[in-house]
Amino acid sequence: xxxxxxxxxxxxxxxxxxxxxxxxxxxxxxxxGEFANVNGLHPTDLRALIHLLDAARAGIEVTPGRLGEQLxxxxxxxxxxxxxxxxxxxxxxxxxxxxxxxxxxxxEEGAMELGQSFFGPLINGxxxxxxxxxxxxxxxxxxxxxxxxxxxxxxxxx
Amino acid sequence: xxxxxxxxxxxxxxxxxxxxxxxxxxxxxxxxGEFANVNGLHPTDLRALIHLLDAARAGIEVTPGRLGEQLxxxxxxxxxxxxxxxxxxxxxxxxxxxxxxxxxxxxEEGAMELGQSFFGPLINGxxxxxxxxxxxxxxxxxxxxxxxxxxxxxxxxx
DNA sequence: AGAAACACTCTCGCTCAGCGAGATACTAGA
DNA sequence: TCTAGTATCTCGCTGAGCGAGAGTGTTTCT
Numbered sequence: 493x494x495x496x497x498x499x500x501x502x503x504x505x506x507x508x509x510x511x512x513x514x515x516x517x518x519x520x521x522x523x524x525g526e527f528a529n530v531n532g533l534h535p536t537d538l539r540a541l542i543h544l545l546d547a548a549r550a551g552i553e554v555t556p557g558r559l560g561e562q563l564x565x566x567x568x569x570x571x572x573x574x575x576x577x578x579x580x581x582x583x584x585x586x587x588x589x590x591x592x593x594x595x596x597x598x599x600e601e602g603a604m605e606l607g608q609s610f611f612g613p614l615i616n617g618x619x620x621x622x623x624x625x626x627x628x629x630x631x632x633x634x635x636x637x638x639x640x641x642x643x644x645x646x647x648x649x650x
Numbered sequence: 651x652x653x654x655x656x657x658x659x660x661x662x663x664x665x666x667x668x669x670x671x672x673x674x675x676x677x678x679x680x681x682x683g684e685f686a687n688v689n690g691l692h693p694t695d696l697r698a699l700i701h702l703l704d705a706a707r708a709g710i711e712v713t714p715g716r717l718g719e720q721l722x723x724x725x726x727x728x729x730x731x732x733x734x735x736x737x738x739x740x741x742x743x744x745x746x747x748x749x750x751x752x753x754x755x756x757x758e759e760g761a762m763e764l765g766q767s768f769f770g771p772l773i774n775g776x777x778x779x780x781x782x783x784x785x786x787x788x789x790x791x792x793x794x795x796x797x798x799x800x801x802x803x804x805x806x807x808x
Numbered sequence: 809a810g811a812a813a814c815a816c817t818c819t820c821g822c823t824c825a826g827c828g829a830g831a832t833a834c835t836a837g838a
Numbered sequence: 839t840c841t842a843g844t845a846t847c848t849c850g851c852t853g854a855g856c857g858a859g860a861g862t863g864t865t866t867c868t
Contacts (some may be wrong), residue, residue: 505788506780510773512795517675519802525722526806534854557816564683569855571818576854593816593863615668617801622664625794630663632787633794637670639782643775644677648684692825715845727826729847734825751834751845812867819860824853831848838841 513640527610532580539563540573541582541599545607548599555594582606671798685768690738697721698731699740699757703765706757713752740764 528538543562547554560570574597577583582603588594622630686696701720705712718728732755735741740761746752780788 502781502785502788503777505785505792506777507773509780509788509791509795510776512792512799513776514678516795516799516802517678519799519806520675521679522722523802523806536854555816556818565854566856567817568819568857572854574817591816591864595817614801614805615665617805618668618671618798619661619664621797621801622667622794623660624797625790627660627663629790629794630660630667632783632790633667634663634670636780636783636787636791636794637667637674639779640776641670641674641677643772643779644674644681647772647775648677648681694825713845714847723825724827725846726828726848730825732846749835749845753846810868812865814863814865816863817861820858821856823856826854827850827852829849831846833844833846835844836842838839 509636523614531606534576536563536565536573537576540577541603541607544583544597544599545604548604553588554597555588556597559597577603667794681772689764692734694721694723694731695734698735699761699765702741702755702757703762706762711746712755713746714755717755735761 524538525535527533528535533541540559540563543559544554556570556574557567559565559574560567563570563573565573574583574585578585581600583597583599586596586598588596625633682696683693685691686693691699698717698721701717702712714728714732715725717723717732718725721728721731723731732741732743736743740758742756742758744754744756746754783791
């Protein structure tokens with residue numbers, strides 16, 4: 493094995509890419525875990541906050557039920573999660589006036605800032621290094637990510 | 651917002667790439683979680699197996715101490731983890747004859763096959779779709795992944 | 809309108825992963 | 839040999855998440 497040339501060169505390159513991708517996701521996970529630790533959050537809490545921030549930006553209302561569904565938690569776990577986030581002051585429960593069975597989760601100002609403080613520098617850093625890529629290269633990277641995502645989602649369904 | 655041209659086009663493209671990357675890591679996490687569930691593993695167990703398989707392939711000996719360090723577990727948690735994996739028949743504890751304080755973790759045949767059954771198809775699928783990329787494009791994807799990894803590791807240290 | 813069926817959230821009791829502290833087993837240096 | 843150091847494991851605890859089921863409010867059917 494190793495770097496042999498010929499017809500297997502492309503496959504070798506691809507394999508190395510796949511391993512690079514995995515290494516990257518591991519690093520991202522670790523980074524998320526560290527951030528969570530520092531802010532007294534659990535990994536699940538962080539994932540929940542990300543989801544809530546995304547939804548807030550998209551103008552979508554989120555209820556405990558929806559949130560738990562996304563995170564694969566049952567109702568009991570979801571309640572506990574929402575309790576934690578509310579106790580930490582990151583979200584607030586608000587009764588939906590239209591369907592008073594439902595509770596809406598609204599993200600507090602501080603949580604938004606927390607998200608910014610974490611993702612902001614990271615995104616800025618990424619955008620900065622991508623400055624070295626021209627339009628065609630960015631398009632290739634995009635094609636690459638889309639292709640990878642497609643394979644993963646296919647694997648998740650099959 | 652949207653697709654405007656001019657000097658902000660590159661930044662927009664970069665932002666979209668970053669979000670694509672995040673979406674991909676989320677998908678990968680979910681896939682891993684599902685696999686773990688199906689095989690009676692916890693996320694940590696899966697991460698441990700991946701690490702052990704990588705080390706085995708690289709011919710590196712792994713001890714509980716090293717494993718726990720990698721996974722950010724303390725010694726008690728590590729012992730529990732190794733107990734679980736051993737009980738499931740995925741690994742075996744072997745006393746190091748040279749330094750009899752140490753225990754080496756050896757991966758059993760079944761765990762290797764399990765890893766193959768999970769990562770094999772995924773990697774094959776990825777390599778297959780990468781067949782549409784020529785050498786120059788693969789190089790660009792590689793540069794992209796390296797750049798992203800660099801930013802993440804930098805964020806983890808700073 | 810009244811009652812049954814349904815939807816959404818929360819409570820209770822439990823299991824088990826991971827932590828802190830410390831015990832145990834072995835090695836290396838004075 | 840005695841002491842310091844390293845690797846692993848044991849014990850008791852905290853807390854996330856689960857299953858079951860209890861409210862509480864809403865829709866549908868007669």
